[in-house]
Amino acid sequence: MANAAKPSRPKPARGRAGAKAAPVARSNHRAERAAERRQAIIEAALDEFITRGFTATRLDDIARRADVAKGTIYLHFKDKESMFEELISTAIVPLLGRLVPPPSMSGSVRDALEAFAKVFIQEVATTRRGDIVRLVVAEGPRFPAIADFYYREVISRGLAAMRALIELAIARGEIKQPELARFPQIVVAPAIIAVIWKSLFERHSPLDATEMLRVHLDLIFGERRTT
Amino acid sequence: MANAAKPSRPKPARGRAGAKAAPVARSNHRAERAAERRQAIIEAALDEFITRGFTATRLDDIARRADVAKGTIYLHFKDKESMFEELISTAIVPLLGRLVPPPSMSGSVRDALEAFAKVFIQEVATTRRGDIVRLVVAEGPRFPAIADFYYREVISRGLAAMRALIELAIARGEIKQPELARFPQIVVAPAIIAVIWKSLFERHSPLDATEMLRVHLDLIFGERRTT
Amino acid sequence: MANAAKPSRPKPARGRAGAKAAPVARSNHRAERAAERRQAIIEAALDEFITRGFTATRLDDIARRADVAKGTIYLHFKDKESMFEELISTAIVPLLGRLVPPPSMSGSVRDALEAFAKVFIQEVATTRRGDIVRLVVAEGPRFPAIADFYYREVISRGLAAMRALIELAIARGEIKQPELARFPQIVVAPAIIAVIWKSLFERHSPLDATEMLRVHLDLIFGERRTT
Amino acid sequence: MANAAKPSRPKPARGRAGAKAAPVARSNHRAERAAERRQAIIEAALDEFITRGFTATRLDDIARRADVAKGTIYLHFKDKESMFEELISTAIVPLLGRLVPPPSMSGSVRDALEAFAKVFIQEVATTRRGDIVRLVVAEGPRFPAIADFYYREVISRGLAAMRALIELAIARGEIKQPELARFPQIVVAPAIIAVIWKSLFERHSPLDATEMLRVHLDLIFGERRTT
DNA sequence: AATGAATGAGCCTTCATTCAT
């Protein structure tokens, strides 16, 4: 019995065939290795999504870039869509705490915003996170979950904190224009523009984001500072 | 996050049900009819590209929306890619003249910028053209030709005109901060932000773009105006 | 503009590449050709489904067997599942009229059943239709729509007609056992068994279905007929 | 037809939630534990194969249902195919002895067949074994080894025994129709039909198999018995 | 010029099988 006539289809020798190049680190435990793989997938996927956008990104490329098999991706993510959403969400979150300064700080509001600008340029505008901002703008309308998440976790919080800062500055007399508190977007706008500029036009005309943000703060605070 | 709304394709469900409706106007010449078809394709394609982005847009949908056969598209455009590039370019050009105010105008610069803001909100921020801005941000990195075109035809011209305005305002004493001329982006930033906001967050929190731009101009010109 | 930098991915020259072997019949109209193709797909799909069952059948194989491209199948059927259901349903229907004899016939009931048996053996047991019966048995539980359809269109109708015949035969005195009318399945059972036998065991031990059905009718009608 | 119930996979949702429950009996020897596992795999695999058929069954589901790891299956079976064949064979064998009554029995043949029918309904038609019959019908053509095995071990033996019974009945005058001995299939047919009916149509129209088999025996033995 | 049926390469996802632990 055992060795029955094959149901006609030639079996193409499934399973691991060619054993990747010898594993680099030999000492890790299973869990560590898995975490490393997951991280590699996340990095690779972010890069691909940033480069091509959601639809044009191929899981094949992600797998190749992460140096894992295509199936491995599905051990970590349900499908392409949830991977995208999860990635886009989690990529910004760890940064939130650092970007929003505690509203009850000792120094001047201007100093706080200078610090914010510095962190933003260092951690967002000049890194892959900036491209993620662009990606959110690009894919947001087709991924309501992403737009929702961003509004809830990033935008509304960020603007609320910014508004609190502005109101503090108004109360202290640092800012003369009380209506600014109604549109904290105005304070953030150049920072966002800087991020988009870097993605699209930097090679046509480099932008000194630090200077631009300083000039913008000068405008808001009505003074002139030199770098 | 997990359970995101699928970016599923709604069936366009367009008018024409069965047989092609008898040609409306029989008097047109061949060339006119062709031009009409081409225009229909352009409109349809723009809508689809805006809704789905380049890769996710299907020529089938464009054809259905334009009420032409799929093959007809190829009588007017080489392929999907060149259609996209051509579209994105031509869609903005007719607007350029109106947006850039003549630098040698009689009234105050502030008035000129108020006028600019008004036109921008009416013609860009609240229309499909605003979505095209977002589309450029979304697809620019993958379509260097588009980024190039935009930088050359829109951005550099627009910023140059804006810089000229700023310098004029500085010379006239309307603007106190001479460094602003180095970064005309600052003046435009809230307008761009308004466009992006409308696409992504309008339903979470409506933005009064007119007011925001007025407050921004108040900031720049150091005065307070009421609507 | 037109000739933009490719978005990096090499385009693999889509569309019809190798033009099938010269079309056999050149004179057909489009609709005819389409109908032919559809028929070819149906034939091929039936063969494949019969040979492998639903899950193990590959659309690739169906396409190859039908000599069409894989995509062509989707011009005629929504997906594999609906193709399967549609096929299985429609394959038997055209035969129903011939299998169910009009209950008000002139000759004896035995003659009617002999005729039924003859048609059944010629048109079902020894043709692909017999395999479809087996396929229904095989896949029915996983395709409720198919079991439903078969019960409604084939089984209930067939058994009702059979019951009518039995009752007629009882009334006429041809059949002595009145309880038989409660279980028309008994009359049909050997015919079904014949079909299954041919699929599974014919090569182990050929079955003379005609003889078997005659003996069965002898049993039911209590007489002995010779072939 | 169109809108068929998807043969979607219900999540098995089995007991064991997290960590492996502490071994119930600690006294077993290694070999016993292994035999238990093997038995669990067999039970689970049978259930899955019956529910989905060979190709659509996933080893993952078998493993989960058997509460073993996927790899463990391969310690007991060479691959999916041999597991299937081995299962199907061994599942019926233990039943064979009970189904075939000793040909030299004291009572009437009719009594023997009544007893057979009773056992068949109790042990086959209304249990998982009945589904195995359907499984053999379904997968037999693609697994010649299974068809072979069944013909050799079940069909030919069963029919031979049945033929012996019939001949005995003829010799004793219990059965009047000598030709019945040529087609013992006729005697078994309604039993098989009952099994198939239960799988496919029971919910459309319940079948009283016991009654049907009694009526059938009445037909064969030319008498009328009441339940 | 216009059509739309046909094509087939490509992509997401699944799952039998392997093997390091």
Place this chain on the structure above:
DNA sequence: TATGAATGAAGGCTCATTCAT
């Protein structure tokens, strides 16, 4: 012995592009 993470070859389905009509 048992595990289950990892693999990668399919397979169902899509859609840009072609071309006979």
